[in-house]
Amino acid sequence: MSDSIKYLLSEDRMPKAWYNLVADLPVPPPAVLHPGTGQPVGPDDLAPLFPMALIAQEVTAEREVEIPEPVRDVYRQWRPSPLFRARKLEKALDTPAKIYYKYEGVSPTGSHKPNTAVPQAFYNKQEGTKRLTTETGAGQWGSSIAYAGQYFGLEVDVYMVKVSFQQKPYRRALMQTFGARCVASPSVETNSGRAVLAEYPDSTGSLGIAISEAVEMAAQRDDTKYALGSVLNHVLLHQSIIGLEAMEQMDMAGDDPDIVIGCAGGGSNLAGLAFPYIGRNLREGKKTRIIAAEPASCPTLTRGKFAYDFGDTASLTPLVKMYTLGSNFIPSPIHAGGLRYHGMAPLLSHAYSLGLMEARAYAQTECFIAGVTFAKAEGIVPAPESTHAVKAAIDEALKCKESGESKTILFNLSGHGYFDMQAYTDFFDGKLTDEPYDEAMLAKSLGGLPDIAAE
């Protein structure tokens, strides 16, 4: 086996349950608060937006949650996903380190997002939902829920940030191919959309506005629910299949990671790979290091506060305790659109606050340099988001070269970049910038956090 570059699990070894980190944490995660009362929210508060099965998963402390057979059946289309030993990258870097990557780009929409889109669509279908609404920025999530929704016979309405709707017609075409309705946001379909358009007729939209539109449409109709592609506990739970598979594949390789790396925007792909390893550290006293790689222009973990904040810019969502730059923080328009979120998943934030993981921030250009180095060696072009994980892995491998250590590094290649070639075109044309965030804006945004005691 030692010369292999690819480790494939047979379908019958695909995990039968997701893993829930909450069960192994030394301290339970902070409560989610109602935006009106400041009191912990209950299932009834969330029922207009989510089916009960997902609400139950949001709050469960069980270590294992069974993956329903109809979900496993769809997963089988691309799962178990391959784990690769990056021998050619190791050679290119001339490092004694061993580098492995779990590749989630083999999914129908080219990223890890369908891992949660499929169960979300399934549970909604099971509880009688007819239609799902969601928002999307760059379109990775929108296309994934479009795919999953049509599979289970749900209508899907995607509110897509208008500037992306105009600039990314290909992601839009993908959503249409899967039968979803894609609406440029702000739209005239909702009160919140019309309100924005009345004041700013030329608004190009924002994720915050798109969330408001999707939530409003879901709250209005009994047959309609809302779906979110990151941040929430149930999303991180569904993504744990990445790490569970990776553990088995590392066993096949006869190896075990010293360092586990993922890029971090909302946190779901990193948590997906890392939480099973964090759980193992906690249960077995292992010392596997976990590294979050985030963009320097949106440095949530490395520069944010651990505080209660809203998930959206319009302050409509419940209050969650998380690392946040403040919901008014506006990151630079980097190409890694999936990492441009002001907050970090509460459960991942909690783990970080407990010292269970590390974080690094990287500038855009150095990530693309890493991405091209990886593509030349391994033949896969990483998504702009995933180049952050590649950069961190290369950094650690080069440290090994200096120290002469042969560490084992495992990172999550969360998606391919074949829908993002404009970013690579801009990189080759010298058009990428490493514009830092505005320190004054960050200070102001952090200063405007809701006034709620930290615990």
Place this chain on the structure above:
Amino acid sequence: MSDSIKYLLSEDRMPKAWYNLVADLPVPPPAVLHPGTGQPVGPDDLAPLFPMALIAQEVTAEREVEIPEPVRDVYRQWRPSPLFRARKLEKALDTPAKIYYKYEGVSPTGSHKPNTAVPQAFYNKQEGTKRLTTETGAGQWGSSIAYAGQYFGLEVDVYMVKVSFQQKPYRRALMQTFGARCVASPSVETNSGRAVLAEYPDSTGSLGIAISEAVEMAAQRDDTKYALGSVLNHVLLHQSIIGLEAMEQMDMAGDDPDIVIGCAGGGSNLAGLAFPYIGRNLREGKKTRIIAAEPASCPTLTRGKFAYDFGDTASLTPLVKMYTLGSNFIPSPIHAGGLRYHGMAPLLSHAYSLGLMEARAYAQTECFIAGVTFAKAEGIVPAPESTHAVKAAIDEALKCKESGESKTILFNLSGHGYFDMQAYTDFFDGKLTDEPYDEAMLAKSLGGLPDIAAE
């Protein structure tokens, strides 16, 4: 096993030799003729353009040609490729037919092209080539040879048809990511390019001109060779790995195809899947039907002549006997750019002339309708070229529905459409046309075939 949807071969079951149909043919293929003398070409005539190992493969009659270990090592990055049972498509069509597809979109460049790009780069490197030149239209082939060339440390110059160079910056960025130099053709780098530009300064180029530029650059320099992505015998040989793997995977499924389908442009992906089955038909007296699906706007097999013709529009290449529309035939600008070739691989043409396979022509719109039907059911968006195979498979499955027969259909999904979403955008926007070819142009083009006795 009967409920599986995905059949994966372990790496150790990847074929160790390619299959050569020539060994099983009842009649040897016609000779290739020198354009000047009209006499059969010898290895020396081809030596300026190709390494001897590929020239030997071009003319061998051996049934099996060993796959070198360094080539197998690169293949392992994505091979063996998966074979799927299209259960969801069967359900959507409500057909008793069983539909399987071999999926070649898992390769680094998203199509079957690396199957031949990798050995071509390997043999060139082995014989001391420093640089490869090639032409590309839509960019599938150019990006594949860029990937393979950089892996073996060869410089790669791709002459890309200027209109594609301008309209398809993403494929170009992919080639750059893999380190190739991409030149808009006609260019000022070659005599043939300069000659065209002198006469037509605004020329947007053609595949014929790009071939001339690539061949000219290769012929001029001892350290430079030329690479072609379809048509030639050695290309079809390399692609046979598709069918060899599929045969093993169909065994895993406990099934055997009654009908084998591929789209046909130059012929390499169809031959790759079908030749091992044709060989089995010839050796064992089986009756597996083979269907070529070609575009109605470039109907080489269904409307062309089986005659000697040039491979390029500038009449520089050797003369080969093939089904051809004449080298001056200009197909409509359909999105399936990979199928817009006036000729068909000589070996595949020979097999067709012997009655070993069938052919169908399909209009553009009906292929996209089939492609969207497939994407909705199976979650993979087919390349525009591959939608022709999908259309043929769906047609056969619907015939089974009428007749009540439960035939087994296997088709080659030669690539994904994630670089071709403009085509799907145009489809959804109602901008696709089914413009037929010009009958008068076809008559004139066929009338202009070189005056060489058919045998």
